[in-house]
Amino acid sequence: MYEDRIRQPELRQKIMTAEEAARLFRDGMSVGMSGFTKAGDCKALPAALAERARQEDLKLTLITGASLGNDSDGLMAQAGLLARRMPFQADASLRKKINDGEVMFIDQHLSETVEQLRGHNLAPIDIAVIEAVAITEDGGIVPSTSVGNSASFVEQAAQVIIELNLRMPLSLEGLHDIYVPAARPGRTPIPMLNVDDRIGGAAIRVDPARIAAIVVTDSADSPSAILPPDDETQAIAGHVIEFLSGEVKAGRLTPALLPLQAGIGTIANAVLHGLLDSPFAGLTMYSEVLQDSAFELLDSGQLDFASASSITLSEARHETFLQEVERYRSRLVLRPQEISNHPEVLRRLGIIAINTALEFDIYGNVNSTHVGGTHMMNGIGGSGDFARNAHLSIFVSKSVAKAGAISSVVPMVPHVDHTEHDVDVVATEWGLADLRGLAPRERAELIIERCAHPHYREELRHYFRQACKRGGQTPHMLELAFSWHERFRRARSMLA
Amino acid sequence: MYEDRIRQPELRQKIMTAEEAARLFRDGMSVGMSGFTKAGDCKALPAALAERARQEDLKLTLITGASLGNDSDGLMAQAGLLARRMPFQADASLRKKINDGEVMFIDQHLSETVEQLRGHNLAPIDIAVIEAVAITEDGGIVPSTSVGNSASFVEQAAQVIIELNLRMPLSLEGLHDIYVPAARPGRTPIPMLNVDDRIGGAAIRVDPARIAAIVVTDSADSPSAILPPDDETQAIAGHVIEFLSGEVKAGRLTPALLPLQAGIGTIANAVLHGLLDSPFAGLTMYSEVLQDSAFELLDSGQLDFASASSITLSEARHETFLQEVERYRSRLVLRPQEISNHPEVLRRLGIIAINTALEFDIYGNVNSTHVGGTHMMNGIGGSGDFARNAHLSIFVSKSVAKAGAISSVVPMVPHVDHTEHDVDVVATEWGLADLRGLAPRERAELIIERCAHPHYREELRHYFRQACKRGGQTPHMLELAFSWHERFRRARSMLA
Numbered sequence: 002m003y004e005d006r007i008r009q010p011e012l013r014q015k016i017m018t019a020e021e022a023a024r025l026f027r028d029g030m031s032v033g034m035s036g037f038t039k040a041g042d043c044k045a046l047p048a049a050l051a052e053r054a055r056q057e058d059l060k061l062t063l064i065t066g067a068s069l070g071n072d073s074d075g076l077m078a079q080a081g082l083l084a085r086r087m088p089f090q091a092d093a094s095l096r097k098k099i100n101d102g103e104v105m106f107i108d109q110h111l112s113e114t115v116e117q118l119r120g121h122n123l124a125p126i127d128i129a130v131i132e133a134v135a136i137t138e139d140g141g142i143v144p145s146t147s148v149g150n151s152a153s154f155v156e157q158a159a160q161v162i163i164e165l166n167l168r169m170p171l172s173l174e175g176l177h178d179i180y181v182p183a184a185r186p187g188r189t190p191i192p193m194l195n196v197d198d199r200i201g202g203a204a205i206r207v208d209p210a211r212i213a214a215i216v217v218t219d220s221a222d223s224p225s226a227i228l229p230p231d232d233e234t235q236a237i238a239g240h241v242i243e244f245l246s247g248e249v250k251a252g253r254l255t256p257a258l259l260p261l262q263a264g265i266g267t268i269a270n271a272v273l274h275g276l277l278d279s280p281f282a283g284l285t286m287y288s289e290v291l292q293d294s295a296f297e298l299l300d301s302g303q304l305d306f307a308s309a310s311s312i313t314l315s316e317a318r319h320e321t322f323l324q325e326v327e328r329y330r331s332r333l334v335l336r337p338q339e340i341s342n343h344p345e346v347l348r349r350l351g352i353i354a355i356n357t358a359l360e361f362d363i364y365g366n367v368n369s370t371h372v373g374g375t376h377m378m379n380g381i382g383g384s385g386d387f388a389r390n391a392h393l394s395i396f397v398s399k400s401v402a403k404a405g406a407i408s409s410v411v412p413m414v415p416h417v418d419h420t421e422h423d424v425d426v427v428a429t430e431w432g433l434a435d436l437r438g439l440a441p442r443e444r445a446e447l448i449i450e451r452c453a454h455p456h457y458r459e460e461l462r463h464y465f466r467q468a469c470k471r472g473g474q475t476p477h478m479l480e481l482a483f484s485w486h487e488r489f490r491r492a493r494s495m496l497a
Numbered sequence: 498m499y500e501d502r503i504r505q506p507e508l509r510q511k512i513m514t515a516e517e518a519a520r521l522f523r524d525g526m527s528v529g530m531s532g533f534t535k536a537g538d539c540k541a542l543p544a545a546l547a548e549r550a551r552q553e554d555l556k557l558t559l560i561t562g563a564s565l566g567n568d569s570d571g572l573m574a575q576a577g578l579l580a581r582r583m584p585f586q587a588d589a590s591l592r593k594k595i596n597d598g599e600v601m602f603i604d605q606h607l608s609e610t611v612e613q614l615r616g617h618n619l620a621p622i623d624i625a626v627i628e629a630v631a632i633t634e635d636g637g638i639v640p641s642t643s644v645g646n647s648a649s650f651v652e653q654a655a656q657v658i659i660e661l662n663l664r665m666p667l668s669l670e671g672l673h674d675i676y677v678p679a680a681r682p683g684r685t686p687i688p689m690l691n692v693d694d695r696i697g698g699a700a701i702r703v704d705p706a707r708i709a710a711i712v713v714t715d716s717a718d719s720p721s722a723i724l725p726p727d728d729e730t731q732a733i734a735g736h737v738i739e740f741l742s743g744e745v746k747a748g749r750l751t752p753a754l755l756p757l758q759a760g761i762g763t764i765a766n767a768v769l770h771g772l773l774d775s776p777f778a779g780l781t782m783y784s785e786v787l788q789d790s791a792f793e794l795l796d797s798g799q800l801d802f803a804s805a806s807s808i809t810l811s812e813a814r815h816e817t818f819l820q821e822v823e824r825y826r827s828r829l830v831l832r833p834q835e836i837s838n839h840p841e842v843l844r845r846l847g848i849i850a851i852n853t854a855l856e857f858d859i860y861g862n863v864n865s866t867h868v869g870g871t872h873m874m875n876g877i878g879g880s881g882d883f884a885r886n887a888h889l890s891i892f893v894s895k896s897v898a899k900a901g902a903i904s905s906v907v908p909m910v911p912h913v914d915h916t917e918h919d920v921d922v923v924a925t926e927w928g929l930a931d932l933r934g935l936a937p938r939e940r941a942e943l944i945i946e947r948c949a950h951p952h953y954r955e956e957l958r959h960y961f962r963q964a965c966k967r968g969g970q971t972p973h974m975l976e977l978a979f980s981w982h983e984r985f986r987r988a989r990s991m992l993a
Contacts, residue, residue, distance in 0.1 A: 085936070100968050105936035108970070110918055120847065120888050121749040122921065122933045185847035185888065186755065190686030253617040259682065344840035344886060351616065351681035366913065375969030381918060389885060390840060392616050392681065415975055417862065417913035422606055422877060425618065437618045440581070440601035472596050473871030474604070479911055479979040479986070487976050 006135040006165055007215065015215045019045035022162050022214040023053050029084075030127040031062040033154030035164075037311035037338060038265050038290045039070030039091075041147030043130045043164045044220040047073035051080035060084040064118075064126070066149020066310065066338055067111060067289075067382060068092070070223025078104060088114045089380035100376045108370060111289065111383040112342035115153035119184055128213070129158035131205070134169045136215075141204025144177055145169040146222055147311030148335045152179050152205045160213040167219040172326040175203050177335045182343075193346050196260050196285045197306045199334065224316035225292060230271040236430035237268060237397050238275025241355065244426065244433050246280065248393075256280060260287035262387045263294070264356035265313065268397050270294045272355050277301055287352055289341045289383040291333075293318050299332055310338040342386035351392035356384040358398040360409045361427050363445040363465060364475055365436050367396050367419040373486055374415025381418050388423045400429035400454040406494040410453040412464045413482035427452055441475040460497060502631040502661055503711065511711045515541035518658050518710040519549050525580075526623040527558040529650030531660075533807035533834060534761050534786045535566030535587075537643030539626045539660045540716040543569035547576035556580040560614075560622070562645020562806065562834055563607060563785075563878060564588070566719025574600060584610045585876035596872045604866060607785065607879040608838035611649035615680055624709070625654035627701070630665045632711075637700025640673055640831070641665040642718055643807030648675050648701045648833045656709040663715040668822040671699050673831045678839075689842050692756050692781045693802045695830065720812035721788060726767040732926035733764060733893050734771025737851065740922065740929050742776065744889075752776060756783035758883045759790070760852035761809065764893050766790045768851050773797055783848055785837045785879040787829075789814050795828055804830050806837040838882035847888035852880040854892040856905045857923050859941040859961060860971055861932050863892050863915040869982055870911025877914050884919045896925035896950040902990040906949040908960045909978035923948055937971045956993060 007013050023046060026032070036042025047069065053059050054077070063083055068074070068091035075094030077083050086095065088109035099106040109117075117123045131151045134143040144151055145166055155161055180201030182188055192200050230238070248254040258281055263269040273294035276284070286295055286307040293315050298304035312335070314322060322329070340346060358367045359378065369384050370377060388394040396419070398409040409429065421441065427434050432451035436444045449461045468476035485495040503509050519542060522528065532538025543565065549555050550573070559579055564570070564587035571590035573579050582591065584605035595602040605613075613619045627647045630639040640647055641662055651657055676697030678684055688696050726734070744750040754777055759765040769790035772780070782791055782803040789811050794800035808831070810818060818825070836842060854863045855874065865880050866873060884890040892915070894905040905925065917937065923930050928947035932940045945957045964972035981991040 085934075099970055102938055102965060102968070102972075105939060106970055107934060107936055108918065113918075116844075117933070121747075122889070124934070185845070186691075188845045188847075189690060190688065190841075190845065192686065194685060195682075251617075344844050345686075348612075348840050349681070349684045349686065351684070371969070371971055373969075374975055375964075375967065375971055375973050377970035385916075385918060393618070413911075415909075415973065415978070416971065417916055418918075420881075420913055420916070422604065422609075422881060422914075437613070438603060438620070440603055442598055443601060468871075469598060471871065472598070473867070473869075474595055474602055474873035475867055475871055475912065476598075477871050477911065479870055480983050482911070482979065483975040490975070 003165065005171065008136060008138045009140065009209060012136060012209055012212060012215065015212055016217060017214050019049035019216045022046060022216050023049035025160065025213055026050060026059065026061065026128060028059050031064065031124050033126040033129045033150060033158060034063060034065045035131045035144065035147065035149055035151040036069040037066035037147035037149035038068055038313040039223045039225065040311040040313045041132050041145040041149065042069040042071065042073060043132050044071055044166060044218045045164055045216050046130045046162065047077050051076045051082055054080040054082035064114060066147060068379065089382050091379040096377060106377060108380045110381060110385045111338050112344065112386045115150050115339050118153065118157055126154055126158040128160045128162060129154035130162045130164065131155060132164045132166050134171060134173045136163065137204055140207050140209045141202065142207055143174045143204045145173055148177055148337050149310055150338060152181050152337050153339065155205050155207050156181060161207055161211050162214045162216065163212060164216050164218050167217065168221055170323050170326060176326065176330065176333060177203055179205050179337065180340055181337065191340065191343060191345050196287045196308045196350065197334065222319060224319060225313045227270050227292060228267045230274055233399050233430040234268050234271035235275065237428050238272040240428045240433040241272050241395060241397065242275055242279045244435065257283035258353055259392050260285045260350050260352045262288040262352050262354045264384055265290050266357050268357045269355050272397060273298065276303060287350055289338060296322065299329060306332050308334050308336060308341065310336055310341040342383045344386065344390045347387060347390035352387065353393045354387035354391035355395045355397060356388060358396040358409065360411055360414055361396060361398065362411050362414045363448050363461060364441045365421040365424045365427060365444050365448060366414050366417050367424055368414040368416045369418040371416035373490065385419060388419050393425050394423055395426040395428065396424055397428050400431055400452060405456060406496065407489060408454060408457040408485065408495050410448060410457065410461065411485055412461065413477060415483055415486055456496065501667065504632060504634045505636065505705060508632060508705055508708060508711065511708055512713060513710050515545035515712045518542060518712050519545035521656065521709055522546060522555065522557065522624060524555050527560065527620050529560045529622040529625045529646060529654060531562060531627045531640065531643065531645055531647040532565040533562035533643035533645035534564055534809040535719045535721065536807040536809045537628050537641040537645065538565040538567065538569060539628050540567055540662060540714045541660055541712050542626045542658065543573050547572045547578055550576040550578035560610060562643060564875065585878050587875040592873060602873060604876045606877060606881045607834050608840065608882045611646050611835050614649065614653055622650055622654040624656045624658060625650035626658045626660065627651060628660045628662050630667060630669045632659065633700055636703050636705045637698065638703055639670045639700045641669055644673055644831050644833050645806055646834060648677050649835065651701050651703050652677060657703055657707050658710045658712065659708060660712050660714050663713065664717055666819050666822060672826065672829060673699055675701050675833065676836055677833065687836065687839060687841050692783045692804045692846065693830065718815060720815060721809045723766050723788060724763045726770055729895050729926040730764050730767035731771065733924055734768040736924045736929040737768050737891060737893065738771055738775045740931065753779035754849055755888050756781045756846050756848045758784040758848050758850045760880055761786050762853050764853045765851050768893060769794065772799060783846055785834060792818065795825060802828050804832060804837065806832055806834040838879045840882065840886045843883060843886035848883065849889045850883035850887035851891045851893060852884060854894040854905065856907055856910055857892060857894065858907050858910045859944050859957060860937045861917040861920045861923060861940050861944060862910050862913050863920055864910040864912045865914040867912035869986065881915060884915050889921050890919055891922040891924065892920055893924050896927055896948060901952060902992065903985060904950060904953040904981065904991050906944060906953065906957065907981055908957065909973060911979055911982055952992065
């Protein structure tokens with residue numbers, strides 16, 4: 002059985018049920034699971050572990066690539082399995098537990114988690130659980146639709162459990178490029194010079210003796226939940242494309258631009274979608290996740306090559322992709338998230354980073370994570386990796402939320418994920434503010450006039466003028482800086 | 498004349514006075530000047546340009562490595578010469594003009610300024626003014642006590658003015674290692690594997706035709722203004738060394754640690770000074786500036802090698818160093834600040850970064866720059882380059898300022914330079930909080946109990962407890978988050 006997928010005959014003896022595999026875990030263990038933006042996550046162990054946690058005391062530290070699909074995070078959280086979770090999540094039930102202080106959530110730059118494990122700044126991984134397409138003759142784990150942190154989890158874990166997912170076609174083999182930096186000191190440069198370079202092997206090396214269990218599954222990835230472009234996201238896309246066209250016209254970029262990165266979600270997807278109607282060609286992507294828009298651009302021929310750590314698609318596109326992997330094979334690579342997001346590679350390539358802000362302030366500081374400054378939404382993800390090291394760091398947001406009751410442009414953000422130092426451009430459906438080379442006072446005028454919703458502009462102008470009377474590089478009236486957020490907390494609207 | 502220092506005879510015809518050289522500048526130009534933490538700055542042109550600005554309309558964008566000495570920034574600011582200034586400064590008069598909104602100050606990560614110039618995100622440099630020890634036969638500018646951004650300024654500028662400083666000994670030649678990354682796309686890895694690697698040439702290449710003037714000077718660098726260690730800085734040093742000793746004991750570091758970086762200023766200098774009495778040996782530094790403490794450690798033999806972009810010393814040590822360069826030659830290198838601070842190199846080496854915070858909050862967010870959240874002190878400098886990419890990112894501060902009227906540990910910082918994602922450890926004279934792998938709520942308890950001054954602890958506990966009742970990943974009561982800063986603004990004390 003499974004000769005084509007488990008190519009070392011003796012390994013087939015390690016096949017067991019998820020329930021049996023779940024018995025390998027002990028209370029207090031640190032577990033590394035595959036899964037990145039719902040792609041390539043483990044389908045069986047999360048449920049089996051949750052079931053065990055409902056029966057007996059079992060609490061784990063769970064580290065993943067990024068978010069899991071299949072409601073796994075919610076299931077595990079509700080069962081009380083998760084004591085500690087990092088570096089990212091996007092599940093409503095888990096989110097509630099985090100904000101209630103019941104699950105300790107460590108929100109990390111996605112490039113840094115395995116670096117911190119490798120450097121012993123985090124406790125070591127006891128068990129790695131990795132979804133695979135196949136295990137090769139020479140002990141290589143072939144990942145599925147994401148690589149995430151799986152290679153480092155396998156390298157570092159005492160035991161490895163493999164979820165062999167029969168739903169994932171064998172044609173995925175060869176799509177991955179597995180490179181793991183050495184420990185320090187003594188590390189050498191990452192030899193990546195171009196987005197389409199292959200610098201590692203096609204599978205994750207593992208000593209078969211460390212494989213403790215193989216669990217066979219047959220389940221699809223959860224589909225992405227992005228919404229189709231609407232008037233506002235199309236307007237944002239239009240502003241970004243107009244800006245990039247200006248850069249080309251001024252000779253600062255060629256029509257191939259520089260490698261593109263786009264964050265997960267509806268707005269960044271819409272911006273990429275908008276490139277279909279742009280004059281740019283010969284594009285490349287060096288991103289962490291590829292959404293539907295990347296495949297539209299591959300299909301249109303405008304995108305030459307896409308590098309990422311995961312592929313997260315709508316249901317229809319996901320099916321098509323799995324059936325037609327061959328069509329994309331020469332133009333696609335999946336890498337460990339440490340490499341897709343690595344400062345060394347990003348700074349060398351000089352990417353154009355497009356990420357979504359929850360809100361930004363008049364000086365260009367960005368909150369990507371904390372609703373109302375306090376409550377975690379999903380996590381910073383890779384936005385910090387990209388924004389800090391990009392050639393151009395662009396943040397996009399609709400100007401208002403909740404039918405206008407919340408302005409995304411505020412006097413001061415109550416939580417900072419990206420400082421003004423790391424933000425070159427901000428855009429809403431109203432317009433775009435090019436902040437390069439500007440001092441905070443200059444940034445404020447542009448952001449207010451170009452990006453804020455007209456309903457909120459006059460009050461922002463007033464705040465800024467009054468704050469300037471008190472002076473400073475970054476004028477503020479601290480007693481009023483969060484008055485809009487306070488208004489919303491009390492009256493459910495930021496409007497005066 | 499000057500045969501030993503101007504080794505191309507025809508260049509000697511370009512010698513002129515500073516006043517004559519100042520006539521080469523036109524209103525609105527962008528000027529790149531050498532100088533980093535008061536070392537290797539231009540001594541003559543700033544005064545000559547200030548004099549011209551007092552006579553006629555002359556406004557410039559001034560870009561340097563970092564801060565200038567000799568009151569140059571103040572002189573130029575007071576003369577109205579500076580329209581725009583980046584990426585760092587440390588002058589009282591200029592600071593006032595910045596905070597009054599009269600000079601537009603762009604506060605940048607020190608590794609990024611020349612990257613932004615090279616990528617045309619900033620307007621090009623019209624004239625570079627570089628202090629030099631000599632100009633070689635083959636057209637190489639030998640910098641003096643700093644490299645800063647000088648190599649890229651020279652590469653990019655239309656015209657180059659050299660300040661040949663006779664006070665700087667020729668023995669400085671050979672101390673520098675000049676490597677400039679290529680433009681993108683097409684950049685290759687920076688081939689630096691160890692702190693003592695030399696990867697470039699000893700001088701800054703320049704086409705002699707672009708040298709517009711040579712101005713001969715004979716002036717010393719300004720001495721550093723650091724204070725000697727006191728009880729509190731010694732206590733901070735003690736906590737950091739105890740922490741590092743624990744890392745060695747736990748097998749996470751060797752007694753050689755990892756390459757050290759220490760920010761400019763009294764506290765970071767005191768921490769390094771404290772290493773004299775530590776059990777560590779075979780140390781290395783990969784920093785942006787070397788202060789007195791680095792030379793004490795070189796002299797004691799505990800420091801094997803030091804790499805930086807500038808040398809900023811007390812008056813006595815500066816004199817000794819210039820007389821005894823030979824003694825240090827094999828254990829010292831000065832690099833462009835883009836390389837001393839480069840994310841690629843820092844992440845590869847895995848440095849231990851020690852930087853000073855103006856204040857930090859109970860969740861570990863750090864304000865390095867803005868007094869009261871609004872008024873610029875000096876600038877972010879390289880602290881962000883180092884903190885983001887370090888193996889360990891440590892921030893230090895005295896727990897109180899102004900005789901206890903200001904707490905450096907606050908409910909929320911009113912300006913964020915370093916987010917909790919980039920801060921592993923914080924320490925004051927009271928103790929050290931190891932924040933690795935902790936969620937914000939856990940960080941808060943540690944920071945309050947270990948680092949806050951006892952006079953402020955109970956109110957911080959109360960704030961945190963009350964905030965937790967409202968829930969959230971990072972609990973806050975926004976209406977009270979800045980109440981301490983407001984108290985200080987009104988009553989000159991944060992104490993209730």
